[in-house]
Amino acid sequence: MDIITILKKYPLCHRCFGRLYAKLLHTSNYERGKSLKIAKAIELESKLLNLMGKYNELTESGNPDEIEKTDTEKLKIASEITEIKGQLKYIYKSGLTEIKLVDIPEEINEEEGENKLDLCPWCKNIFDKENLEIISEKVIDLLKDYEYETFLAGTMLPKEIKELEKEFETPYMESIKQEFNRIMGKILVEKTGKTVDKNSPDIVIMINPYNKKIKLQINSIFIKGRYRKLVRGIPQTRWPxxxxxxxxxxxxxYTGKQYPTSVEEIIAEPFMKVFKGKDEAFHGAGREDIDVRMLGNGRPFVLQIKEPKIRKADLEKLKEEVNKSGKVEILNLDYGVRKDVVFFKNEPHKKTYLAVVECEEDVYDDEILKLVEKLENLTINQRTPIRVSHRRADLVRVRKVYKACANRIDSKTFELTLYCDGGLYIKELISGDEGRTSPSVSEILNKKCICKTLDVLDVHDMENYEEN
Ligand SMILES: [Zn+2]
Ligand SMILES: [Zn+2]
Known part of the structure; x- marks a missing residue:
């Protein structure tokens, strides 16, 4: 759209007009907008001056013989003058009043007198000092409840402004959002002394500068570590x-819970108290069954604390607090990032298990010896176990056992230590799960066996995993 066409339809203020050409010249939007208008006005004013001169000349040197010809010409010039005056009207209406090379048509002077400048339809004066002050103070007031180091200011535009922007969109314009973000960001940095972080700010401040509504998005904090579950009978996460x-x-x-407590609750409780979060989520690198202990170096986890009011605390103290429970212990605590959660979910780590195997009949030493030999580097085909088939797709997984060793307990019972792929169901590896897991301990011994108890001794995640 050409300058006059735009201004005729929308009397944009200098700042908004300059924003239409933001990427073409490096200066403030206001400066750019005003300059463009001035340049156009000068061009039109000089044309006007020229035409006025010509008109006067014709009037003065009126040759009686050519009166008809002169009148036609005068008429033509007059209509050109009207046209240009009309164009200038729109420029002046958009707030340009400083230059007056020639007399401005009276009607415009009148309009200027009563209403200097129409309310700019794009910015509606949101950049006024007063407005910026009210909004920034409101933000500061909302922020006072939260501890944070970094923030990011974002702008929400009303629908009608978004639609308006679309109408005069140019490839080199800047959205009013970008400008407001920049200006508000600067004001807030000055007022709070905190810094802007575009990638992972502690707090995102969403502002609608038109109705002055503000929403805070308090980003979660992530605490990573490893846990040991020392007792059987508690699930990893809250179980409705x-x-x-x-x-x-x-x-x-009336607790809403199937089990009175969980690893999640035991760990999260003291953290929630200190960090004053609104909610939490517990992300484990896999999970053990309720009746399985998690020992050894523990299982990696990330505790996500949502909308925390506090973002830094003494982790060592919190660790002690959790470890006092006697049921769960945590270690290697550190602050993490959101990405840590994804990493966990996607890594099926190798594991070391300790199972107590119970046979229906007596089992002999040479049988156990043969079993161990057979299990080493054995590939297992495991169809989804019956006990989880209601929530997992029925398919055959191929997993490997790498190492095995056994210790007799009594004539029917022995301990079996297994180093194997993550995702191998150990209880079924022992029972055979009615033929769904093959080979299995029951199948190899040709005796019916069950897994009496199970502990995870080690989760071999990236950090301490060594192939040996
Ligand atoms: Zn404006
Ligand atoms: Zn209930």
């Missing part, structure tokens, strides 16, 4: 009551 699905009912004593 299967009757009421967490609402609370008679069966669950």
């Amino acid at each position: 009551c299967r009757y009421c699905r967490g609402k609370g009912c008679e069966k669950c004593n």
Whole structure:
């Protein structure tokens, strides 16, 4: 759209007009907008001056013989003058009042008198000092409850402004969002002394500068570490009551939970208290069954604390607090990032297990010896176990056992230590799961066996994993 066409339709202020050409010249939007208008006005004013001169000349040197010819010419010039005056009207209406090379048509002077400048339809004066002050003070007030080091200011535009922008969009314009973000960011840096972080700010401040509504998005903090589960009978994560699905009912004593506690709750409780979070999420690198202990170097986890008011605390102290529980221990604590969660979910780590195997009949030393020999470097075909088939797709997984060793306990029972791929179901590796896992300990011994107890001794994740 040409300058006049735009201004005729929308009396944009200098700043907004300059924003249409933001990427063409490095200066402020205001400066650019005003300059463009001035340049155009000068061009039109000089044309006007020229035409006025010609008109006057014709009037003065009126040759009676050519009166008809002169009148036609005068008429033509007059209409050109009207046209240019009309164009100039729109430029002046958009806030340019300083230059007056020739008299401005009276009607415009009048309009200027009563209403200097129409409210700019794009910015609606959101960049006014007062408006910026009100908004920034409101933000500061909302932020006072939170500890943070970095922030990012974002702008939400009303629908009608978004639509307006689309209408006069140019490839080199800047959205009003970008300009407001920049200006508000600068004001907030000055007022708070904090820094802007575009990638992972502690807090994102979303501002609608038109109605002055502000929303804070407090980003989560992530604490990574490893946990040991020292007792059987507690699930890894909060487990909603299967009757009421967490609402609370008679069966669950109105706790909404199937189990009174979990690894998640034991760890999260002291953290939530200190970091004053609104909610939390527990991400483990895999999970063990409720009746399985997690020992050794522990299982990696990330505790996500949502909308925390505090972002830094003494992790060592929190560790001690959790370890006092006697049920769960945590170690290697550190602050993490969101990416750590994804990493966990995608890495099936090799593991070392200790299983107590119980046979229906007596089992002899040479049988156990043969079993161990057979298990080493053995490939297992495992169809989804019956006990998890309601929530996992039914398919055959191929997993490997790398190392095995055994220790007799009594005539029917022995301990079996296994170093194997992550994702291998150990209980089924022992029982055979009615033929769904093959080969299995039951199959190799040709005796019915069950896994009496199971512990995870090690999770071999990237850090301490060594092929040996
Ligand atoms: Zn404007
Ligand atoms: Zn319930």
